[in-house]
Amino acid sequence: MFWFGFLGNTHIPHRKNTAGMAAEKIAPPGEVLLPMSQHIGAPATPIVKVGDEVKVGQKIAEASGYVSSPIYASVSGKVSKIESYLRPDGRTVPAIRIVSDGEMTLSDDITPPEVNDxxxxxxxxxxxxxxxxxxxxxxxxxxxxxxxxxxxxxxxxxxxxxxxxxxxxxxxxxxxxxxxxxxxxxxxxxxxxxxxxxxxxxxxxxxxxxxxxxxxxxxxxxxxxxxxxxxxxxxxxxxxxxxxxxxxxxxxxxxxxxxxxxxxxxxxxxxxxxxxGIPLVERSITVDGSAIKNPKNLVAPIGTPIRALIEAVGGLTEEGGKVIFGGPMMGQAACSLDEPITKTTGAITALSIKESTEPPVTDCIHCGRCVEACPVFLNPTVFSHALGLEGKDERVARLEEAKLGLCMECGCCSYVCPANRPLVQNNRIGKAEIREYKAHLIELAKAKEGR
Ligand code: SF4
Ligand code: SF4
CATH class of the missing domain: 3.40.50.11540 (NADH-ubiquinone oxidoreductase 51kDa subunit)
Structure with a gap:
């Protein structure tokens, strides 16, 4: 397929309030929580135990597959707990909690890698x-x-x-x-x-x-x-x-x-x-949104709780709104300010109560705006309709036929919908349904073969 012109046609406000602000390094937080899954692929496997002393840049979890990634201590201190962490996407993964000694002592293992091919x-x-x-x-x-x-x-x-x-x-x-x-x-x-x-x-x-x-x-x-x-x-x-x-x-x-x-x-x-040779232990992050007092760009250890970042920018203008990992279009809401930033958190966006209150959903008026807005030419109303079909086989077949796999969850369709229909949310549900359905088929095939 070939199109002329640029893909992407939704005007959204830019609100790049912090574009002129150099990133400021925050003081080390009292503790960090490092989930073992901060990447696409298999979660990393912890290689430290409770009570171990660790230094910044020391490996604490090994990559556990080809598509996986190791995790490093982002503060120096003591491993206080290895616990379960409920990610914003609903998955539960192991996580290592480290109580900081405030020193940020660098690991002795750090040395630049030898690269020649x-x-x-x-x-x-x-x-x-x-x-x-x-x-x-x-x-x-x-x-x-x-x-x-x-x-x-x-x-x-x-x-x-x-x-x-x-x-x-x-x-x-x-x-x-x-x-x-x-x-x-x-x-x-x-x-x-x-x-x-x-x-x-x-x-x-x-x-x-x-x-x-x-x-x-x-x-x-x-x-x-x-x-x-x-x-x-x-x-x-x-x-x-x-x-x-x-x-x-x-x-x-x-x-x-x-x-x-x-x-x-x-x-x-x-x-x-x-x-x-210093591995990925910190990242730059924008802290902004209508409920943030003094928006800034910060550099913070991975695993820092959102609360510490919000304190570093002077706090919230009001409680009770929504705090999001990432931006308002594709980000995921945080359940608590104690949740940690991960390798992929480029921003924390805190929205006021007014901005984060969902407007009432009304019937589709078939205006076609969602179709016009989709950068990859999908019809989001078809996905919503397919989710309402009776049988799972029919639902999955219809979702695949309408090419749900192409949806990048950009949120343009939901953003432009005058009826406030949860289109991107439905697409995520549809994708989860396809994943579960396929996993179920694999299990059935294995059982049939007696594996
Ligand atoms: S969320 Fe998916 S269906 Fe909606 S506009 Fe983006 S790519 Fe298209
Ligand atoms: S934009 Fe909303 S109201 Fe218009 S066709 Fe799409 S789902 Fe229906």
Whole structure:
């Protein structure tokens, strides 16, 4: 399939209040909670026990599969508990709680990795604990390893940052451009078949576009693509199409069309890790929203409770609204301010009671706005209708036929719906139903074979 023009056509307010604010490092929190699943793939396996003393950057959990990622202590102190943690998506995973000694003593094991080919680069990136810092959480090493299996000619650096409020990638582009350049040089060295590096940045960040254009002015392999400020430019399929005009078919990966997509902060972190050997133990994070007193960009240890971040920006203007991991379009609501930030939390958005009160849902008026808004040309009303069908077989067949798998849960359909219908929420329910149905079929097949 081929379209003309850009994908993505929903105007949402940008509210980039913190774009001009350099990230401030917060004081170490009293304790951190590190869930074993902060990435796509198998949860990590704890390798410490209650009572162990740990230092910053010490490995505390091992990756437990090919698609997995290790976890490192983000503060120095003592492991106080290994407990169950209920993630915002409803899954329960083990988590390691560390009481900080306030010292932030660095582990003696830290040493820059030796990298001299693609194999050793992938190994180093896997050990660094790096996963997609833009929110996707896919282990970066697995992406880089894909270069060996597929013919990759293009690396797209995602600097779109299209959600309202969030500016942590903006600050990376402005404050860490040297690391971004080093990251590109590393990829050029070890991915020799890649001919093109394309930064995709929304045009509402002119200072980032200018900075990167100047930085790579003499480099013909690097292009800075100015994307329209239309949500969701940062969606993987959207940014691939809008920078290369390549279409990732349903069920396929970016590597199937010769691309890998890397978040700009992930790229800068990779370069920093190769120099210092300090694994992923902290991240930059925007704390903003209508209920935040003094919005800021912060740098905080992974596992820091939301409460500590909100205190660091002067507190809330009112209690009782909604606090979200990420931005208001794709983020997930936190149940409590004691929940920790993870590797993929680029923002904490706190909304006022007024903004977070759901308006009443009314009947669909068949206006078609949700269809117009969908960046991948789906019809969200079909999914909602399919969920109402009687039999599970029929429901799943209809959802698959209508290509629910293509939905990137961007929320554009819900945002534009005048009847306030929970369209993206229905899509998530539909996806869960398909997953369960397939898992059930696999179990049945195994039972039949007597396995
Ligand atoms: S949430 Fe899914 S169906 Fe709705 S607009 Fe986004 S991609 Fe389309
Ligand atoms: S936007 Fe809302 S009201 Fe309009 S067709 Fe879609 S679901 Fe129905």
């Amino acid at each position: 693609l194999e050793s680069l992938v190994r180093a990136v896997r050990e660094s604990g790096l996963v997609g810092l833009g929110g996707a959480g896919f282990p970066t090493a697995v992406k880089l390893e894909g270069v060996k299996k597929a013919k990759i000619d293009t690396v797209i650096i995602n600097g779109a940052e299209c959600e309202p409020y969030i500016t942590s990638d903006t600050r990376t582009m402005l404050e860490e451009s040297d690391l971004i350049k080093e990251g590109i040089d590393t990829l050029k060295k070890y991915l020799p078949d890649v001919r093109s590096f394309i930064f995709g940045i929304e045009k509402n960040k002119p200072e980032c576009i200018k900075k990167l254009k100047e930085l790579f002015a003499l480099d013909e392999a690097v292009r800075v693509a100015t994307l329209p400020s239309l949500y969701p430019q940062g969606g993987e399929k959207v940014i691939i199409y809008n920078t290369t005009m390549r279409v990732v078919p349903e069920g396929k990966l970016p590597s199937d069309v010769g691309c890998i997509v890397m978040n700009v902060t992930s790229l800068a972190f990779m370069a920093k890790y190769l120099k210092t």
